Amino acid sequence: MSLPTIRRATPADAEALSRIGAETFTETFSHLYPPEDLAAFLDAAYTVETSRRDLEDPDKAVWLVEADGAVVGHALAGPCDLPHEAVTPACGELKRLYVLKAFQGGGTGSRLLAETLTWLERDGPRRLWIGVWSENFGAQRLYGRLGFEKVGEYDFIVGETRDREFILRRG
Ligand SMILES: CC(C)(COP(=O)(O)OP(=O)(O)OC[C@H]1O[C@@H](n2cnc3c(N)ncnc32)[C@H](O)[C@@H]1OP(=O)(O)O)[C@@H](O)C(=O)NCCC(=O)NCCS
Numbered sequence: 001m002s003l004p005t006i007r008r009a010t011p012a013d014a015e016a017l018s019r020i021g022a023e024t025f026t027e028t029f030s031h032l033y034p035p036e037d038l039a040a041f042l043d044a045a046y047t048v049e050t051s052r053r054d055l056e057d058p059d060k061a062v063w064l065v066e067a068d069g070a071v072v073g074h075a076l077a078g079p080c081d082l083p084h085e086a087v088t089p090a091c092g093e094l095k096r097l098y099v100l101k102a103f104q105g106g107g108t109g110s111r112l113l114a115e116t117l118t119w120l121e122r123d124g125p126r127r128l129w130i131g132v133w134s135e136n137f138g139a140q141r142l143y144g145r146l147g148f149e150k151v152g153e154y155d156f157i158v159g160e161t162r163d164r165e166f167i168l169r170r171g
Helices: 011-032 035-045 048-056 108-120 137-145
Strands: 005-008 061-067 070-079 092-099 128-133 149-158 161-170
Touching (some): 005 108, 011 048, 011 061, 011 070, 011 092, 035 149, 061 108, 070 108, 092 108, 128 137, 137 161
Parallel strands (some): 092 128
Antiparallel strands (some): 005 061, 061 070, 070 092, 128 161
8 A cells, every 4th residue: 555645636626525524524423423413414514515615715725635546535724713702814724634544543644734734824824723522632632742722612513412622723
């Protein structure tokens, strides 16, 4: 198996992004929700249309991770819309960072994260934000090592389930 590669996605990747988005969210979080809530959430958040809008938005950027011809991960970055009073239009946010389980633990997530942070700070240092599930200790360690600190909490709602999310900030 060769080392996964990372590339910026284009609007032509809308279907691939929709697929890997739903696949990685399901693999990571499906145990938290009743199946009907998960299905409704995926139908709303990971459609091809939503993905195309993200890909066409000049203020956002998407990356795909590929291994042996298949998409195995993705990341999404853009303006911050986390619910915190210190967020301004100048702030950036890492909105998604996902690598399929079979490809985790080999440094791919760190490389993907480095790409997104470099893009977010392409015009110089900037206040950056990340929302992360309160019990996602692995991701919190990863972000903590890069200088992100917890500055707030909010509820992420999927159907009838309310998940506690931590709001992290750097800068
Ligand atoms: C977070 C994630 C992208 C990291 O990818 P990766 O290829 O495993 O990353 P690397 O091998 O470069 O780095 C590993 C670091 O990721 C973190 N990590 C490890 N396993 C993890 C897991 N199952 N979930 C979240 N983070 C994890 C740890 O901080 C780890 O560093 P450590 O081993 O020194 O503690 C990947 O684990 C993932 O997709 N997890 C599920 C989705 C997720 O939680 N995304 C973050 C949402 S905010």
